[in-house]
Amino acid sequence: MSAEGHDHGQDHEHEHHHKDTFITKYIFSIDHKMIAKQYLITGIIMGVIGVTMSLLFRMQLAWPEESFKIFNILLGDKWAPDGVMTNDIYLSLVTIHGTIMVFFVLTAGLSGTFSNLLIPLQIGARDMASGFMNMISYWLFFLSSVIMICSLFIESGPANAGWTIYPPLSALPQSISGSGLGMTLWLVSMAIFIASSLMGSLNYVVTVINLRTKGMSMTRLPLTIWAFFVTAIIGIVSFPVLLSAALLLIFDRSFGTSFFLSDIYLAGEVLHYQGGSPVLFEHLFWFLGHPEVYIVILPALGITSEIIATNSRKPIFGYRAMIMSIIAIAFLSTIVWGHHMFISGMNPFLGSVFTFTTLLIAIPSAVKAFNYITTLWKGNLQLNPAMLFSIGLVSTFITGGLTGIILGDSTLDINVHDTYFVVAHFHLVMGISALYGMFAGVYHWFPRMFGRMLNKNLGYVHFWVTAICAYGVFFPMHFIGLAGLPRRYYTNTNFPLFDDLQNVNVLITTFALIGGVFQLVFLYNFFSSIFYGKKSVQNPWKSNTLEWTAPVEHIHGNWPGEIPHVHRWPYDYSNPAHEEDFVPQTVPMKEGEVVLHH
């Protein structure tokens, strides 16, 4: 690995004189730092769309009979005549909100941004193993985003069979309006997205294995890199399975095969499908779908580990245990998909097996949570906005994770399956937590990306309002779920039984609207700081990792001279053998200095 480092070092003089045009620098860039920024900004735009959708359908749920002009303006006369949302578009909003947030924001926006930015910088590499493939990966992601957005504007409406697109609903245009062209575009968009994700993941894995600088052994990697590395492996293992499910679904839809369909009588006629099973699709979907939530949360946990250690001015507690738990979570995540299917009609014996494997995940998760808390203990906490979001992540990860013990238990799942209890659980444990991880990463590495600082006071306001609203939205949802309220209902007015839940729904929507609007604070801070933020110093957070040894101004190849060598692990904060409370990885070990960390 050191050989590569040196080779690149010698090449470097040539690269420096290479003139970039606007197009090669800002658009078809092969520089990982520019690609990271492209991912981030695309992710933010998709995030704005996804969150806005959720606010619209939350308004519908809180005030189902009211007419809102904003519905008519945003959705048009067809989908919101007189300002009242139709049931078709309600389901479309729910479906596309889920798709955008899970894949486009929290997978591409989070992993794409920070894996690209940090992998080369933190392991001491000039760039990704293949810059060209990296560029293709981003542009495929961009293309899939464009197709997904285009599907919002077609006449029959966007896909609306839920983000899990279970057939036959997603396969038969007669069964729901969005399963015509809308679903076709959804499937095409996702197929391209998967190709993009695979190229990105392969690049990350190869880069981490091959391009580490001299001295950067696997047990000296920052936990961010460990998280990105393992996440990429899960992606490579599971995304192709979703691709195959999507392809088979395309076959069923367009070429008359019967992989997932059988014995269907719809709109007055018997369809020809025979012998397929929707349960097969559920298996294939969740074989990706469950690891996907770890693809979303692990990078956020990696970012949190790094930020909590840096801002506590303390080593991360239990570095090796953290690596082991990342690997354990990754492994277990691929053998628990059946807990989404306890009552799908599969053999109940399988349910027992999946209950067992699912509840095991609580052990490495508990280890991680306790290790974070212990890292804070007797620290010297620098409560920067990034640190607040990291602490917030640990809080929501615990609150949301604990209810997983209920949903992962097949017996208890019987009665809360597909209710708002599930919605509350996964939004806290992977939605909000991963968003916090993303925000924490942006606040922490913004100086590294743009050479300027984000305004901290706006950051504080952003965090506190978001933190209160996140609990305000998702905590009450547990109760309406336990009252038996199913998710994906356009309105609950047809069930007088649920009339007493309406006030809670209004409260949830109020919190959602406040929280949603306050994200504008972040957007303002982000975009204005790119141009007018205070200029950053080289290492503003006094961090140990390699990215802060590179100059503030971005250059091709990251370091002007030779790539720095690494002499120690990344968490030597407040090491008593040293004067300063941080010891960058490039500082050689003192004579007689003891390796304390494991």
Add this chain to the structure above:
Amino acid sequence: MTSLLIIIVLVLLAVALWQLTKIFDLTQVGSTSDDSQVATDDDNNVQGYLMFGFLAFIYIFTIYGVFAWGPLVLHTPASEHGSLIDSLMNITWVLIFIVQAVTQVLLHYFSFKYRGRKDQKALYFADNNKLEAIWSIIPAVVLAGLILYGLYAWTNIMFVDEDEDTIVVELYAQQFKWTARYAGADNVLGKANVRLIEGVNTLGVDLSDPYAQDDIIVSELHIPKGKKVHFKMRSQDVLHSAYFPHFRAQMNCVPGMVTEFAFTPIYTTEEYQAMPYMIDKVANINALRAKKSIELVAKGETALDPYTFDYLLLCNKICGASHYNMQMKVIVDTPEDYKKWLSDKATLVSEVKAANATQEPVEGGVKSDSTQSKDTVAVDKIAMK
């Protein structure tokens, strides 16, 4: 009006934001004008206290939630296995509350207690195998207990003994309604397939099957108290999920296969309606409905009917545009009432014969198809309001 309200809300939010930023700015007065955008000791102090305040918020919000919304959640289970589920649920809740209470205190209290100061240095504490062993082993032991109890309950609930004396009922799902088929005197359902749907035989029952001769089709589900009911579920078109919240029962209906779930109801509808908690709940719902009715009448619309409790079967798997209105009334009768109710019903075979007698068979088939699609259109129209 609404746009005016929205504008007012936005303006107020902007003012609130400006004020909040000012508060944070003021906290830095007196400190050397540091605009590095890195947290100072003053920031750490303010944010540390806010962390402590946030802990209070989580606690107060939780306690408020338990009192304000706790009464809304499903109460006494109406099925035999329901108490098994509920007791496992309660044990799990106790564990969750303990872990949540302790970890959130530690997390936020440490964030407050160890807020940074320039003149202090953190403890260099990287590892402790004993501690890590403790918080791996304790969760493992606790989870092992939960898993064992869970698997015991799951096995009891899900595996139906074929020799057991049960009543076999088919639940038939289609966009967007439920139908039930009783197996009749032989307690065996006749074969069925959607390819056999024709005329009044809307479930596609194989009329030549001897077991089908006494099958009865109804649109309101009646089941007797104290007798195990073995539901066999089919779907005609897309995935549906048969969800009986009060009986703690749920199973998906999958086109192309038969799924099953069995439970024993233990309270008749009347008994359940008379429970003190249900009387309170219904009174509360009716108070809310009365309030809403006044508004509706003021707008010139019709008032809402008062609500009486009935068990319900809901669809709990997204199944199309009108998924939100796919339900069936479930009535638990005393065994005598149940027998009486069922004996009044005509068998499918006799209904088919009657239909054939009045119409040409071919015409009958076409007509039924068109009413079917009209039904769907009607449901859609209701959905569109």
